[in-house]
Amino acid sequence: MEIIRRYEQVLAIINKYGKAKEQLLSILLDIQATSGQNYVAEEWAEIVARELDLPITKVHDVLTFYAMFNIEPKGKYVIEICKSTPCHVTKADAVVAMFEEVLGIKLGETTPDKLFTLMHTNCVGACDIGPVAKIGDQVYGNLTAAKVAEIVTSYREVSSCQK
Amino acid sequence: MSKINKLISANCGVIRPDSVEDYVKAGGYEGLKKAFTMKPEEIIGEVKKAKLLGRGGAAYPAGSKWEQLLEIPEFPKYIVINADEGEPGTFKDKILLSQDPLRVIEGMTIAGYVFNSHDGYIYIRGEYRAIQKVFRSAIDNAVKAGYLGQNILGTGFAFHIHIMTGAGAYVCGENSALLNSIEGKAGRPRIKPPHLAEVGLFLMPTLVNNVESIANIPTIVLEGGEKYLSYGTKDSGGTKLVCLSGNVVNRGVYEIPFGVSLRDIIYDPELGGGIPNGKKLKFFHLGGQSGPIGSQAQLDTLYCYKALRNAGLSVGSGAVVVMDEDVCVIDYLKGVTEFFIHESCGKCTPCREGNKQIYAILCKLSEGQATQDDMAVLRRLIDTMTNASFCGLGQSATVALNTCWKLFKAEFEDHLNQKCPAQVCFTEQGRGE
Ligand SMILES: Cc1cc2nc3c(=O)[nH]c(=O)nc-3n(C[C@H](O)[C@H](O)[C@H](O)COP(=O)(O)O)c2cc1C
Ligand code: SF4
Ligand code: FES
Numbered sequence: 310m311e312i313i314r315r316y317e318q319v320l321a322i323i324n325k326y327g328k329a330k331e332q333l334l335s336i337l338l339d340i341q342a343t344s345g346q347n348y349v350a351e352e353w354a355e356i357v358a359r360e361l362d363l364p365i366t367k368v369h370d371v372l373t374f375y376a377m378f379n380i381e382p383k384g385k386y387v388i389e390i391c392k393s394t395p396c397h398v399t400k401a402d403a404v405v406a407m408f409e410e411v412l413g414i415k416l417g418e419t420t421p422d423k424l425f426t427l428m429h430t431n432c433v434g435a436c437d438i439g440p441v442a443k444i445g446d447q448v449y450g451n452l453t454a455a456k457v458a459e460i461v462t463s464y465r466e467v468s469s470c471q472k
Numbered sequence: 473m474s475k476i477n478k479l480i481s482a483n484c485g486v487i488r489p490d491s492v493e494d495y496v497k498a499g500g501y502e503g504l505k506k507a508f509t510m511k512p513e514e515i516i517g518e519v520k521k522a523k524l525l526g527r528g529g530a531a532y533p534a535g536s537k538w539e540q541l542l543e544i545p546e547f548p549k550y551i552v553i554n555a556d557e558g559e560p561g562t563f564k565d566k567i568l569l570s571q572d573p574l575r576v577i578e579g580m581t582i583a584g585y586v587f588n589s590h591d592g593y594i595y596i597r598g599e600y601r602a603i604q605k606v607f608r609s610a611i612d613n614a615v616k617a618g619y620l621g622q623n624i625l626g627t628g629f630a631f632h633i634h635i636m637t638g639a640g641a642y643v644c645g646e647n648s649a650l651l652n653s654i655e656g657k658a659g660r661p662r663i664k665p666p667h668l669a670e671v672g673l674f675l676m677p678t679l680v681n682n683v684e685s686i687a688n689i690p691t692i693v694l695e696g697g698e699k700y701l702s703y704g705t706k707d708s709g710g711t712k713l714v715c716l717s718g719n720v721v722n723r724g725v726y727e728i729p730f731g732v733s734l735r736d737i738i739y740d741p742e743l744g745g746g747i748p749n750g751k752k753l754k755f756f757h758l759g760g761q762s763g764p765i766g767s768q769a770q771l772d773t774l775y776c777y778k779a780l781r782n783a784g785l786s787v788g789s790g791a792v793v794v795m796d797e798d799v800c801v802i803d804y805l806k807g808v809t810e811f812f813i814h815e816s817c818g819k820c821t822p823c824r825e826g827n828k829q830i831y832a833i834l835c836k837l838s839e840g841q842a843t844q845d846d847m848a849v850l851r852r853l854i855d856t857m858t859n860a861s862f863c864g865l866g867q868s869a870t871v872a873l874n875t876c877w878k879l880f881k882a883e884f885e886d887h888l889n890q891k892c893p894a895q896v897c898f899t900e901q902g903r904g905e
Binding site: 333374375392434 | 557558559560561562563566597598599600601602636637638639640641642653654655656657658659660715716717718719723724725757761791793795796799804807808810811814815817
């Protein structure tokens with residue numbers, strides 16, 4: 310069953326980090342990355358707390374403190390557009406508009422097929438190729454309308470191959 | 473004379489990043505070998521002579537920091553390297569981490585030897601997950617080749633490096649917040665004193681240095697402090713990785729000796745190459761969001777700690793963000809303040825609330841609704857935050873605003889009178905939320 314498979318996956322992640330309390334961030338990031346919806350569900354947060362012998366409030370504190378964690382489901386691919394000033398002055402706002410156009414959603418929303426969520430982020434350390442968007446570990450720079458369309462298409466294709 | 477001097481970035485893009493063989497062939501690990509023939513006090517002596525100032529932003533003398541930690545009798549001691557690099561406009565540590573990680577590893581190992589420490593931690597920001605993998609591979613290869621792990625180079629000395637990840641919180645770059653984050657907690661700053669040299673990671677004596685600072689250590693040990701100092705100016709030893717971004721032709725990371733002028737950094741064809749599209753320079757922002765803003769009139773200032781400080785500017789992280797004439801000062805400052813609203817950890821009131829109040833007034837300015845009373849409140853907010861914030865984030869969040877206000881008084885006045893010289897405000901496509 311799906312839920313049992315996921316439970317084992319979560320336990321495997323926790324064990325990979327030796328159940329060490331100081332590995333909490335790594336454990337939660339991995340759980341999020343393998344969730345398919347880019348978030349850490351409450352049930353898995355509770356499992357982490359139990360396995361690491363931490364109060365659940367400490368896990369919640371970490372989940373809500375760090376910007377990279379989501380506690381609500383997101384799209385399969387979260388597109389994060391940098392809005393820090395070095396990117397802003399190289400026209401990051403225009404890039405938001407381009408993604409909104411191609412995806413047919415507004416910033417902060419998820420596409421109806423649950424494939425993409427569009428968000429802002431702060432500097433991802435790629436200011437030399439601004440304006441930039443980050444999807445997972447991948448950073449795309451010097452964005453133009455053509456590139457934006459190409460990126461979205463490539464993710465749609467990957468996703469339909471996986472189905 | 474070239475304005476570039478690759479003391480620590482020569483390998484970047486040239487060797488395979490995680491190959492010990494390549495690194496050694498390029499002269500790597502000679503610093504560590506020499507360090508093993510020296511006493512810890514001698515090594516620290518060279519770091520002091522080098523006048524290496526912390527490259528993470530605070531410019532604290534590395535030699536003094538090392539000396540203080542050496543004197544502390546408790547063990548174990550920990551070596552912590554700050555690779556949080558969250559300062560917008562800063563992407564230099566990334567180059568070292570991804571293209572020459574063994575230099576960082578060698579520097580950490582030398583520090584381990586100096587303090588008889590057996591565990592080093594490197595905290596790499598969560599946005600650099602892909603780079604963490606390269607770094608991990610470099611560590612594994614160094615262990616295999618006998619440069620790391622048990623009994624390094626047959627000396628009997630053991631040193632291990634652990635990679636820790638961030639998860640998107642700028643305040644974790646603050647050294648005490650960093651340690652909390654490494655311990656797996658929310659990264660809120662700690663009260664100081666006690667200093668981290670006494671009560672640091674897991675409450676033990678700890679060294680916290682920036683990636684670029686530690687990457688300089690092998691060179692300083694190998695060439696000697698005096699030689700290293702001579703590459704820079706009298707007070708600022710060696711070189712600096714500067715990060716050029718914004719409205720400048722050649723964006724990127726450049727290693728320059730201290731003493732090059734700001735004009736050269738922005739305009740020299742070998743460096744920034746000027747402003748794109750024939751536009752004029754309006755202002756530049758140094759050292760990150762918490763750094764000061766400078767204008768045309770300051771372009772002949774030399775890039776070194778002392779000259780910049782005398783001109784009201786600073787090196788900070790090495791960020792040099794260039795803005796052309798189309799950028800509105802108020803709109804820009806809104807962006808800076810939004811950053812601090814988002815990154816404030818919320819622990820203390822001046823920073824948590826102050827940034828929001830400043831943002832509200834900047835919005836009023838950009839909408840033509842601000843009054844002289846608002847400007848008086850703005851002034852008080854700046855003073856309160858600078859003096860009463862708990863950590864460096866809140867204390868320096870208003871530096872850009874304060875310096876900009878002095879440089880562009882007229883543009884503030886214009887906005888009070890519903891005029892935006894750059895024609896960004898009072899138009900339909902004003903900056904959205
Ligand atoms: C809000 C805040 C953010 C900081 N971010 C960083 C950072 O990302 N990287 C860094 O090396 N230092 C950062 N620092 C400075 C560190 O507190 C510390 O001074 C530095 O890591 C010490 O290393 P150094 O002396 O080698 O520069 C930050 C400081 C503050 C107050
Ligand atoms: S100044 Fe206060 S609220 Fe702001 S980051 Fe530091 S501790 Fe947190
Ligand atoms: S400001 Fe956008 S990546 Fe740095």
